[in-house]
Amino acid sequence: MTDAGRRRGRPSTGVREAVLAATEAILGESGVARLSTKEIARRAGVAESSIFYHFGDRLGLLQAVVALHLPRFKDVADGLVPGEGGLRANLVALLDGLVAFYARVAPILAAVQADAELRARFADRGAGEVIGPRRGVAPIAAYLAGERELGRVRADLDVEAAAMVLLAVAHQRAVLGRLSDGPAPGGTGDAVDVLLAGLAAG
Amino acid sequence: MTDAGRRRGRPSTGVREAVLAATEAILGESGVARLSTKEIARRAGVAESSIFYHFGDRLGLLQAVVALHLPRFKDVADGLVPGEGGLRANLVALLDGLVAFYARVAPILAAVQADAELRARFADRGAGEVIGPRRGVAPIAAYLAGERELGRVRADLDVEAAAMVLLAVAHQRAVLGRLSDGPAPGGTGDAVDVLLAGLAAG
DNA sequence: GTCTATACCTAGATAGAC
DNA sequence: GTCTATCTAGGTATAGAC
Known part of the structure; x- marks a missing residue:
């Protein structure tokens, strides 16, 4: 976990936020069935690997989205x-x-x-x-x-x-x-x- | 319980029914996220290709399940x-x-x-x-x-x-x-x- | 109608340069 | 922290024998 304490390390470049937003967008439009890390990355304008850097795995990302709401x-x-x-x-x-x-x-x-x-x-x-x-x-x-x-x-x-x-x-x-x-x-x-x-x- | 209007052609060997049952079971236990034709075939004890024979494609199968209810x-x-x-x-x-x-x-x-x-x-x-x-x-x-x-x-x-x-x-x-x-x-x-x-x- | 075998693709995930 | 490149497994779907 890089961020529990919030903004302790490097300033965010917005990748994390973009990923979350893209995930929500896809979830809303297409549902989980079509939710792939590849498409998330594409829509967020971000490298696919960044998703794994920030959220560990696909489920970690989903958890983060849920927690957000x-x-x-x-x-x-x-x-x-x-x-x-x-x-x-x-x-x-x-x-x-x-x-x-x-x-x-x-x-x-x-x-x-x-x-x-x-x-x-x-x-x-x-x-x-x-x-x-x-x-x-x-x-x-x-x-x-x-x-x-x-x-x-x-x-x-x-x-x-x-x-x-x-x-x-x-x-x-x-x-x-x-x-x-x-x-x-x-x-x-x-x-x-x-x-x-x-x-x-x- | 040979069903309604069908049974015009060959007698069913139960493959279709087994596939539907397996699909429902997986849907209930794991949800669509884990619903793959491979696992359906495995659980139904049936060849994967039979699914495509009966239902055309994956979505056709899902439709059939919905229609069933x-x-x-x-x-x-x-x-x-x-x-x-x-x-x-x-x-x-x-x-x-x-x-x-x-x-x-x-x-x-x-x-x-x-x-x-x-x-x-x-x-x-x-x-x-x-x-x-x-x-x-x-x-x-x-x-x-x-x-x-x-x-x-x-x-x-x-x-x-x-x-x-x-x-x-x-x-x-x-x-x-x-x-x-x-x-x-x-x-x-x-x-x-x-x-x-x-x-x-x- | 059902099988085996296989083609082909996309998925999630990792390695390593910068 | 973010990228490019790549690995491997698993996904849907088809071909063809029986």
Whole structure:
């Protein structure tokens, strides 16, 4: 590892960053299936061997790409303040933000699902679960708990379960958007309305 | 179980079936990343060239695997009769069934997401959307509509949107189960409770 | 329809000059 | 730290005997 402490040695010439960017681009356009070190190097305008210098091997590179996106998971609920704005509007905005986030991360999530070796390498560090929604649940659940205190949300709501449902819907819409190259059927508003009012007859 | 319209020519010697089974097995265990015609042939106990004889090329094989699972999508809501049994119990059973279904299909869905070429081949036939939940929505929405008529479900419920949410939750749980090698946090019951009662304070 | 054998290519990875 | 050059294994796909 050359860089744990960050910028201890030589100044970066941007190769590492270019490689990461190219990897993400290919992942988004073509998926892991077509992700080769050769094409990454070509697109990054970099020697193929530089990839191995920086990341050790192909999987190390994939790991780095995944790691790059994990911290951003917690930003999804930023700007949401319980009590401010309408509950429905807040949820629609949250859901839209989540869908956009998942649309960016979906190719990477798909890569992890499609590559057992990559999955295994994360399991070794116990980081497999980090990819899941656990990181995302907390801030959303916190927001819902805030609204619950204010009485805008059912007093007996299981906020973690509700946050999971929101994440599930967002992920679904992002995946569908990628599969059919268009937005998923129905709007985010429809889903929010279902969630707000529930299924059971009142 | 000699299948439907085919069996016009020579009797099958089971090679085709063995190849499909081996492909699914590898897809489930390792993902597309490691899916090679060589390993498929090895596991199926078959000559590699037979794969190309039956399916043309690697993508043709993948297509066949996907096609194999599409018809089963509509069976997920079978056995659900509006009015029979408790609404909550029905939904829990439905969700559990959906999770099991998605757990089987998830590797294939991941493969499609991870391979742009495969995605494109389905887009050509307009079948890309078939992979999505559209097939699954109808029977679930029909069940919900039935319950709505009986007054056990909100009169103004958007049944399609609700069905989508159920599918989203099921897919999420299946994916999480694969990523962390254990059931997803919370039970299906928790999600159902959220969906039944909704978020908003009554 | 299924096999063996093989052609041909691209993959991931390393060595060593600068 | 980055490059050029190269090795080897494995990938998809085809030819032709049976």
